[in-house]
Amino acid sequence: MLDAKNLNVSYGRIQVIRDFSFHVGSEAVGLFGPNGAGKTTLINSVIGLVKPSSGSVTFQGQSLLPFETHRIVRMGIAVVPQDGELFPIMTVLENLKIGAAYIKEARERIPERLEFVFKIFPILKERVYQFAGTLSGGQQRMLAVARALMSIPRLLILDEPSVGLQPSLVSELFEKLSIIKTEGVSILLSEQNVRQGLKVIDRGYVIENGTLAIESNADDLMHNEHVKKSYLGL
Ligand SMILES: Nc1ncnc2c1ncn2[C@@H]1O[C@H](COP(=O)(O)OP(=O)(O)O)[C@@H](O)[C@H]1O
Ligand SMILES: [Mg+2]
CATH class of the missing domain: 3.40.50.300 (P-loop containing nucleotide triphosphate hydrolases)
Structure with missing residues (x-):
C-alpha cells in the first residue's frame, strides 16, 4: 500500500x-x-x-x-495532524462534512459515512450541533480522527x-x-x-x-x- x-x-x-x-x-x-x-x-x-x-x-x-x-x-490517504486543525466555531457536523467535502465519492456518501463515524464515536453524535471549540480536549481529538475518516481513506x-x-x-x-x-x-x-x-x-x-x-x-x-x-x- x-x-x-x-x-x-x-x-x-x-x-x-x-x-x-x-x-x-x-x-x-x-x-x-x-x-x-x-x-x-x-x-x-x-x-x-x-x-x-x-x-x-x-x-x-x-x-x-x-x-x-x-x-x-x-x-x-487521510491525515490527522498534530494540532488537529478543527474549525472551532463550526459545529461537529460541519467539521465532519468538511472531511468529506473534497472527495467526490465521500461527498456522495455523507449520510452513510456519518453513521460509520458515529458508530465508532457515539459521543460525537450526541454533540452534533455543538461548536467544535466547546468540546473537551479528548472529544476534539476524536472529532479530528472522525473528520479524517469522512474522506473514506x-x-x-x-x-x-x-x-x-x-x-x-x-x-x-x-x-x-x-x-x-x-x-x-x-x-x-x-x-x-x-x-x-x-x-x-x-x-x-x-x-x-x-x-x-x-x-x-x-x-x-x-x-x-x-x-x-x-x-x-x-
Ligand atoms: N520547518 C523546519 N525547518 C527546519 N528544521 C526543522 C523544520 N521542521 C523540523 N525541523 C527539525 O527537523 C528535525 C525533525 O523534526 P520533526 O520531524 O518535527 O520531529 P518529530 O516529529 O519526531 O518531533 C528536528 O531537529 C527539527 O528541529
Ligand atoms: Mg512531530
Missing part, C-alpha cells in the same frame, strides 16, 4: 532524515521516536508537504512525490494523537484506533507514547536522529531492551 524507500530529507543544509525506509500494508504501523527524531518530517514527506532530496514514496504502486497534498488525500495517518491528553483519554482514543483498524483502514501512527502505541500497532519502526534504530513486530518491540529502557521506563 504505502512504500517509502531510502528517504533523505533536509531543511536547508541540515539533513534530518537519513536513508529511512518504511512500509504500511493492511495493518497498523507505529513510527516511534523522541521529540525531534523526524516523525512529522516523514509524515509530511508522504503527504507532499516536504520534498525529500532523494528516495521514493509510492501508494498502491503510484509515486506520490509529484503530487500536492489535496491530490494525495484524494488517492485515499484506505490509510489513516496520525501524528502524535496522544499529545496533551490525560492517560485515560489516550487509552480511549487508542481503543478507537483498534476498532478503525478492524474496519479495514490501515493506520500509520506516530507516537512518543510507545507504551500506549504498542497496544494498537502490528509492527513498528523506532526512529532516532532521523535514522532507523529498530524495525520489528509489536511483540518483539515490547521485549526489546532498548525500547524497554528508552521508551517504556523499565
Whole structure:
C-alpha cells in the first residue's frame, strides 16, 4: 500500500532524515521516536508537504512525490495532524462534512459515512450541533480522527494523537484506533507514547536522529531492551 524507500530529507543544509525506509500494508504501523527524531518530517514527506532530496514514496504502486497534498488525500490517504486543525466555531457536523467535502465519492456518501463515524464515536453524535471549540480536549481529538475518516481513506495517518491528553483519554482514543483498524483502514501512527502505541500497532519502526534504530513486530518491540529502557521506563 504505502512504500517509502531510502528517504533523505533536509531543511536547508541540515539533513534530518537519513536513508529511512518504511512500509504500511493492511495493518497498523507505529513510527516511534523522541521529540525531534523526524516523525512529522516523514509524515509530511508522504503527504507532499516536504520534498525529500532523494528516495521514493509510492501508494498502491503510484509515486506520490509529484503530487500536492489535496491530490494525495484524494488517492485515499487521510491525515490527522498534530494540532488537529478543527474549525472551532463550526459545529461537529460541519467539521465532519468538511472531511468529506473534497472527495467526490465521500461527498456522495455523507449520510452513510456519518453513521460509520458515529458508530465508532457515539459521543460525537450526541454533540452534533455543538461548536467544535466547546468540546473537551479528548472529544476534539476524536472529532479530528472522525473528520479524517469522512474522506473514506484506505490509510489513516496520525501524528502524535496522544499529545496533551490525560492517560485515560489516550487509552480511549487508542481503543478507537483498534476498532478503525478492524474496519479495514490501515493506520500509520506516530507516537512518543510507545507504551500506549504498542497496544494498537502490528509492527513498528523506532526512529532516532532521523535514522532507523529498530524495525520489528509489536511483540518483539515490547521485549526489546532498548525500547524497554528508552521508551517504556523499565
Ligand atoms: N520547518 C523546519 N525547518 C527546519 N528544521 C526543522 C523544520 N521542521 C523540523 N525541523 C527539525 O527537523 C528535525 C525533525 O523534526 P520533526 O520531524 O518535527 O520531529 P518529530 O516529529 O519526531 O518531533 C528536528 O531537529 C527539527 O528541529
Ligand atoms: Mg512531530
